[in-house]
Amino acid sequence: MAKRISDLRPVYVIGVGWHRYQPLSDTPYVELGLKAIRGALSDANIEWSSVESSYIATARLGMAAGRPMLRHLGALGRPLIHIENASASGSAAFRQACIEVAAGISDVVLAVGVDKPPSAPSPRAQTGIRGLADDAIVPFTRFALLTNEYAHQNGIAAEDIALVAVKNHRNGALNLNAQRQQERTLAEVLDGRKVSGTLTSLQCTPVGEGAAAVIVASEDAIKQLGVDASRVIRVAASAAASERAGTARADKELTQVVVASVLEEARLAPTDLDIIELHDAFTIEELHYAEATGICPEGQFIPRLKEGEFDIGGRCAVSPSGGLISFGHPIGPTGVGQIGEIAMQLRGEAGARQHKNAKVGLAHMVGVGAVCYGHILTRP
Amino acid sequence: MIQKTSRPPAHTLPLFGGHCTCGYVFFPMQNYGCERCGRSGSALQPFELSGRGELVSKAIVYIHSDAKRPPPFAVAEIRLVEGPTVRALLAGPPANSPGVGEAVMACLFQPNPSDPEGRLDVGFISVGEG
Numbered sequence A: 001m002a003k004r005i006s007d008l009r010p011v012y013v014i015g016v017g018w019h020r021y022q023p024l025s026d027t028p029y030v031e032l033g034l035k036a037i038r039g040a041l042s043d044a045n046i047e048w049s050s051v052e053s054s055y056i057a058t059a060r061l062g063m064a065a066g067r068p069m070l071r072h073l074g075a076l077g078r079p080l081i082h083i084e085n086a087s088a089s090g091s092a093a094f095r096q097a098c099i100e101v102a103a104g105i106s107d108v109v110l111a112v113g114v115d116k117p118p119s120a121p122s123p124r125a126q127t128g129i130r131g132l133a134d135d136a137i138v139p140f141t142r143f144a145l146l147t148n149e150y151a152h153q154n155g156i157a158a159e160d161i162a163l164v165a166v167k168n169h170r171n172g173a174l175n176l177n178a179q180r181q182q183e184r185t186l187a188e189v190l191d192g193r194k195v196s197g198t199l200t201s202l203q204c205t206p207v208g209e210g211a212a213a214v215i216v217a218s219e220d221a222i223k224q225l226g227v228d229a230s231r232v233i234r235v236a237a238s239a240a241a242s243e244r245a246g247t248a249r250a251d252k253e254l255t256q257v258v259v260a261s262v263l264e265e266a267r268l269a270p271t272d273l274d275i276i277e278l279h280d281a282f283t284i285e286e287l288h289y290a291e292a293t294g295i296c297p298e299g300q301f302i303p304r305l306k307e308g309e310f311d312i313g314g315r316c317a318v319s320p321s322g323g324l325i326s327f328g329h330p331i332g333p334t335g336v337g338q339i340g341e342i343a344m345q346l347r348g349e350a351g352a353r354q355h356k357n358a359k360v361g362l363a364h365m366v367g368v369g370a371v372c373y374g375h376i377l378t379r380p
Numbered sequence B: 001m002i003q004k005t006s007r008p009p010a011h012t013l014p015l016f017g018g019h020c021t022c023g024y025v026f027f028p029m030q031n032y033g034c035e036r037c038g039r040s041g042s043a044l045q046p047f048e049l050s051g052r053g054e055l056v057s058k059a060i061v062y063i064h065s066d067a068k069r070p071p072p073f074a075v076a077e078i079r080l081v082e083g084p085t086v087r088a089l090l091a092g093p094p095a096n097s098p099g100v101g102e103a104v105m106a107c108l109f110q111p112n113p114s115d116p117e118g119r120l121d122v123g124f125i126s127v128g129e130g
Helices: A029-044 A067-073 A089-102 A139-154 A163-172 A186-190 A219-225 A250-265 A283-293 A301-306 A334-347
Strands: A012-022 A053-057 A080-083 A108-115 A194-196 A209-217 A233-242 A275-277 A360-367 A371-378 B015-020 B044-049 B052-061 B073-080 B085-090 B103-109 B121-126
Touching: A012 A029, A012 A219, A012 A334, A029 A067, A029 A108, A029 A209, A053 A067, A053 A089, A080 A089, A089 A108, A089 A209, A089 A233, A089 A334, A089 A360, A089 A371, A108 A334, A139 A194, A139 A283, A139 B052, A139 B073, A163 A186, A163 A283, A163 A301, A194 B052, A209 A219, A209 A334, A233 A250, A233 A334, A250 A283, A250 A360, A250 A371, A275 A334, A283 A301, A283 A360, A334 A360, A334 A371, B052 B085
Parallel strands: A053 A080, A053 A108, A275 A360, B085 B121
Antiparallel strands: A012 A209, A012 A233, A108 A209, A233 A371, A360 A371, B015 B044, B052 B073, B052 B103, B073 B085, B103 B121
16 A cells, blocks of 8 residues: 555654855856755754765756765765656655655655756657647747636736736845845836747746755654754655646646645645745746645636735745746756745744744645646644 | 738648547557557557647747747647647737637648748638638
8 A cells, every 4th residue: 555755754854055046157066066965964963974865856967967066075975866857856856855764764865956057958858749839839838828828717917917926026036045036016027028928038937057955854863963853844745746648737637636635644724834835937837836726716816916815924925935936947956945945934044035933835846747746844 | 803812711631640449539649559548559540630629728929949930920729629639830920810719720831931941830720711
């Protein structure tokens, strides 16, 4: 009978760290990754020698990128493996790290995401199956089409959908690790460069590089290593799924299934969520996935956004980090960075971005495939 | 009566999809295996689709990296009458494209007027324009 991580040993996030997400630069990926990992080790107050195994999430660095980076922390001979699941690479690495601790195989595991975009777009492997206009329709156009459909079905204006970007840029302006740290007015968002449909450039995630690291551990390790137990965050639930045949709105159905699963595992309702970090690569995605979690009925996200319900300080802070739109989406790091943000919120250490009294957070991620991951973190 | 344009009337283009013995209809045709039931081999057979459907959503693309397909151009998501949903180009000027919910049909058109080889591509137009 299949188990969930909550059936096994409890798992805790004990340390988080980042290298700021930023446009492509000359900084080698090794430097990006080491900064994030050292940040997480320092945050957890443990030594590298306590980490027993590492999951390295990267979508773009190519084969075997991990050890050339990890060796500089001390080449101690511990196992490492690379994880790729498109946008969800980091979330997948985090889930695998949690499974390893929950199953008792290790007591302390690192999940680190690190990526640099290529200077030319890298094509995906050809499957031999061609649609009618595959080369004409890239991800931002898929979401421009979704924006058109949603606006039409729910009677919501494209200008109102752009309000998601205003909120997320405002949150990201308070995040020192964000790629874009500038508040934007609605006019600035709408008047920006047209990308596809009604999507303008500030409504779309930027291309960039960066790194994020999270360390997870068992209760035994927390005690033995003297980790500050008042700062650890419980991983209450974890779920993953992939697209089923014949689903017209695969990302939405996946989100519904995965989020229902983690809420059920954690014995919580959507109304219990204080924080949501989701895959908002395009403004339309925030409403699409948020509604799929059940925090509000379909078509209602924008009216409630206008009332401040999803701001930091509102009923449920959605994308308090700035989300993919403002924090950024270097790919490998993204899902790991979401976990780090939620952990800081639940500890009360999010500073200017603090959502008061945050106790429960949901991390949601989708990736090309489509695949979907959900994690619920709680303050013990 | 003088024709206002010299564009020839469009004919509905059939699309070549597939059908599985489990009943699943898909586009394009492929022989790898049925996404619904996993059968392969002779269980998957070519199946001609009418090329007609309903426009679900549309967008004008403003940024595109391939010089052979210069923007702006219009694309759409179309639910074909036989069941599959496809994403495709819209034929004709972006500003004048069919609206959401309209009946559309596949045709051949020249997407890039400055293509010296005059290559054609599959696009969708309002059924009324046929």
